[in-house]
Amino acid sequence: MDDALLEGHGLPRYSTSLTRYLYVRGASNPVFLPMTKGSLRNEATQDPAEVLGPVIPLNADGGLMMAQKFSPLGLESYADLLGGQAWKGIEEGSKIFKLDGVYRTLQNSELIQQGGAHLFSGKRGRAGRLIEVFHLKLNLLVQVFQLVQDFVRDEQLPFLNLSADSFRVSLAETGTSLPSLWSAKVRLAALGSAFPLPIESGEARYFIAPGLTDTSIYRPVTPSLPVSAMGAVRIRKILTQKDETIVLEGTISTQERIDISQTDLLWIQLTLSCGRVVFYANLTEGVAQGERRFRTIPQKLPGHVGLAIRSAEGVRFPNVPFETLPMRSSPADLYALAVIAVRILLVNDENTLAIALDEIQSLAQTVADKDPQGVELSTRLRDVTTTDSRWSASLGPHRLLNPQALTPEEALTYLPDGLWWDTIAMLIRCFPGATRDSFAADLGDAPSLALDAVFESPIAALQKLSLRARSLLFVDWKYNSEITAVIQAVLQQHLADLSYKPGA
Numbered sequence: 074m075d076d077a078l079l080e081g082h083g084l085p086r087y088s089t090s091l092t093r094y095l096y097v098r099g100a101s102n103p104v105f106l107p108m109t110k111g112s113l114r115n116e117a118t119q120d121p122a123e124v125l126g127p128v129i130p131l132n133a134d135g136g137l138m139m140a141q142k143f144s145p146l147g148l149e150s151y152a153d154l155l156g157g158q159a160w161k162g163i164e165e166g167s168k169i170f171k172l173d174g175v176y177r178t179l180q181n182s183e184l185i186q187q188g189g190a191h192l193f194s195g196k197r198g199r200a201g202r203l204i205e206v207f208h209l210k211l212n213l214l215v216q217v218f219q220l221v222q223d224f225v226r227d228e229q230l231p232f233l234n235l236s237a238d239s240f241r242v243s244l245a246e247t248g249t250s251l252p253s254l255w256s257a258k259v260r261l262a263a264l265g266s267a268f269p270l271p272i273e274s275g276e277a278r279y280f281i282a283p284g285l286t287d288t289s290i291y292r293p294v295t296p297s298l299p300v301s302a303m304g305a306v307r308i309r310k311i312l313t314q315k316d317e318t319i320v321l322e323g324t325i326s327t328q329e330r331i332d333i334s335q336t337d338l339l340w341i342q343l344t345l346s347c348g349r350v351v352f353y354a355n356l357t358e359g360v361a362q363g364e365r366r367f368r369t370i371p372q373k374l375p376g377h378v379g380l381a382i383r384s385a386e387g388v389r390f391p392n393v394p395f396e397t398l399p400m401r402s403s404p405a406d407l408y409a410l411a412v413i414a415v416r417i418l419l420v421n422d423e424n425t426l427a428i429a430l431d432e433i434q435s436l437a438q439t440v441a442d443k444d445p446q447g448v449e450l451s452t453r454l455r456d457v458t459t460t461d462s463r464w465s466a467s468l469g470p471h472r473l474l475n476p477q478a479l480t481p482e483e484a485l486t487y488l489p490d491g492l493w494w495d496t497i498a499m500l501i502r503c504f505p506g507a508t509r510d511s512f513a514a515d516l517g518d519a520p521s522l523a524l525d526a527v528f529e530s531p532i533a534a535l536q537k538l539s540l541r542a543r544s545l546l547f548v549d550w551k552y553n554s555e556i557t558a559v560i561q562a563v564l565q566q567h568l569a570d571l572s573y574k575p576g577a
Contacts, residue, residue, distance in 0.1 A: 078103070082117040093135050094118070108133045144241030144260050145172055148217070151242040151257065152417040155209050156475030157182055157202075175244045175253045199478055200487035201546075206473050207488060208542040209254060210417050211496075213242075215535045216259040217413060218528055221406055224261065226525035231402050232265035233282040235409035236291040237416055239263045270338075270398075272353050272370050278521045279338055279353070280402060290426060291409040293505070293516055295333075295399040302329045306341060306393045309366075311386045318371035319379060321352060326364045331356065331397060336517045338398040339367055343390055347381040350374070353398075400517035403524040404505040407513055407531065411503035418496070419468060421475035432467045433500065437507040450510040451491075451498040458494060468497060492541055499534045 076086040078096075084105060085092045092112040094105040106121040107114055108130065121128055132138050145163055146154070154160050160179040162171040171180065217240055225231060232239070245256035266282040288294075304327030312320040325331075325341070333339075339354040354367040374382065412430060419429040440453050458464040462481075470493045471477055471484035485493065498510075505513040512530050513519065519527045 079105075083115050084113055084117065093133060095121070108135075139264075141260060141262070142243065144243035144258075144262070145176060146242040146244070148213075148237045148240040148242060148259070148413070149416060152210065152213065152420075153475055154179060155206050155213070155254065156421060156473060157206075157478070158422075158475045175246050199483075203470065203473060203479065203484060203487050204542065204545050207470065208539065208546060209257075210473065211535060211539040211542055213257065213259065213417060214414055215532065215539060216257075218410055218532045218535060220259060220261050221410060222525045222528035222532060224265065225403050225406065225528070228265070229522070229524055230265055230269065231267045231280055231524060232406045232409070233267040233280065233285060233401060234263070234265060235406050235413070236289065237413055270353065272372075277336070277400075277517065278402070278524075279398065279400065281398065285399075285401070290430065291412045293401075293405055293408045295337075295516070299397050299399060300329050300331060301396045302327060302394075303392050304329070304395055306343065306390045306395075308385050308388055308390075311383055314371050316371070316373075318373050319369075319382060320371050321354070321369040321382070322366070324360060324364055324366055325393075325395065327395070328363060331365055333397050333399065334515070336400040336515065338370075338400065340396040340398055341367075342394050343382075343385070344393075345378070345381040345385060347378050350378055350382065400515075402517050402519045403527045404513035404518050405516045407503050407527055408505055408516070410531070411500055414500050414503065418500070419472045421472050421477055423477055424467075424472055429468070429472070432464075433497070434504070434507070436464055436468065436497070437501045437504060440501065441508040444509065450502065450508060451495050454498045454501075455491070455494050458490075469493070489545075492538070492545075496538050499531065499538065502534075503531055 074087045076088055079086055079094070082103075082105065084094065087093070091109065093108040094112065095108055096103040096105050103117075104124070105118045106124060107118055108121065110133075112118075146160065150160055159182040160176070162169045162176075162180065164170075171177070220240070221232065221235065239262055241260050241262040242257050243260065244253050245258070247253050247256055266284075267280040268282070270279040270281060272279055285292075304325050306323055306325050308321055308323045310322040312322070314320060325339070331339075333356060336355070339356055340351065341354065342349055342351050352369045352372065354369040357366040357368060359365050412426075415429050415433055416426050419433070420426050436454075436457070439457055440450065443453055443457065445453075465481045465485060469481040469484055470488045471479045471481050473484075479487070501507055502510050502512050505511055505518065506515050513527050
């Protein structure tokens with residue numbers, strides 16, 4: 074990387090070329106080994122193969138690299154594995170690579186379900202298996218949520234590209250005392266794609282990412298599509314703030330329909346006497362048909378640009394390029410995590426992710442419509458699901474197992490319905506703006522200097538649910554199910570007797 078040293082030996086500079094050389098630092102007469110194809114060679118260079126032997130170029134251009142521990146399991150594959158589905162192995166094209174050690178037995182679904190070295194309650198019947206799978210899947214979600222929170226806290230940037238493929242899972246070698254599926258560790262396999270817009274504002278931070286408008290089941294859809302067009306801009310007022318920032322108030326007129334919220338952004342580019350100047354603005358009220366008022370984000374401008382913009386007060390600018398930018402921050406990642414949770418908890422061979430997601434959003438809308446003030450979401454949710462059995466059929470705990478081994482009624486007998494519907498309520502709250510109880514009101518509802526704060530409440534709720542599920546693991550479910558059956562039989566007989574007693 075020493076430009077002077079390279080130039081002194083007649084080689085291209087590091088900072089102005091893509092050629093790369095290795096050398097021994099501090100050597101009195103260094104020899105340079107060209108690492109990139111087409112690198113200049115002279116009397117100061119030597120063939121790398123003569124010095125190093127056979128080599129394989131790895132990151133020969135010297136760019137930034139990230140190394141991670143190998144995690145062979147995909148998040149979806151591991152979720153299916155917990156449910157009882159065998160793991161094929163690592164698929165690469167038409168080949169499948171099977172690993173040794175703890176991964177060797179994962180190709181046999183019978184060993185996964187019955188082997189004592191894997192599922193803790195594998196030999197305790199369907200009830201024990203259901204509870205354990207539920208507990209392990211909740212722990213899986215806790216890890217996923219915490220990884221996202223840690224990344225956002227450290228970088229103070231959202232992901233905006235989260236999906237199930239963003240995570241990988243590895244298992245540890247264990248003895249006979251600990252089932253290997255309890256040793257699962259989740260790791261991030263992909264980094265975020267968001268970067269902040271150059272807007273100096275204490276009120277909010279704005280982010281964009283490549284492919285932000287691409288369709289993905291993990292990405293929330295904004296009410297309207299982004300608009301990129303031309304329009305006419307009239308400057309109504311120019312304000313100078315106490316911190317010497319400048320704010321423009323004006324009107325934009327266009328044939329395009331601009332249907333964005335007050336937290337979304339309008340990007341406009343004005344051509345002034347000093348050149349082109351970019352402003353970011355929030356839209357306010359509509360005026361006439363095809364017109365919207367705007368107010369720009371406070372912006373510091375160089376002195377000559379400030380003079381030029383002040384002379385534009387009252388001026389109409391035709392043919393101004395503009396774009397609308399939807400406001401997305403860490404709540405968009407919370408939406409993606411909610412979809413991942415739907416995939417882990419509610420998808421099996423008889424239920425696809427698209428169907429499960431549609432069902433839970435329909436349930437969220439139903440609960441939001443029945444919204445008396447002061448009643449918690451969990452209570453409203455239980456009222457809705459009790460009166461309409463279709464929700465138990467589509468979103469019940471029987472979806473935890475794959476292949477499906479229980480009916481909806483049996484699953485809710487083994488897993489307390491209060492615990493399950495509290496889990497579904499938590500999941501619904503992860504969808505920004507789905508109900509008044511949502512953890513985020515919209516996709517931009519996050520503190521500008523604490524983007525990770527939006528994940529604190531969901532993680533706390535998940536941890537509480539995990540503790541409640543853990544308390545059920547050592548219950549004698551066979552005995553409990555027998556007692557439950559007796560109680561239900563007695564209640565049914567009592568109700569039948571009451572139906573024959575007038576006035577009862």
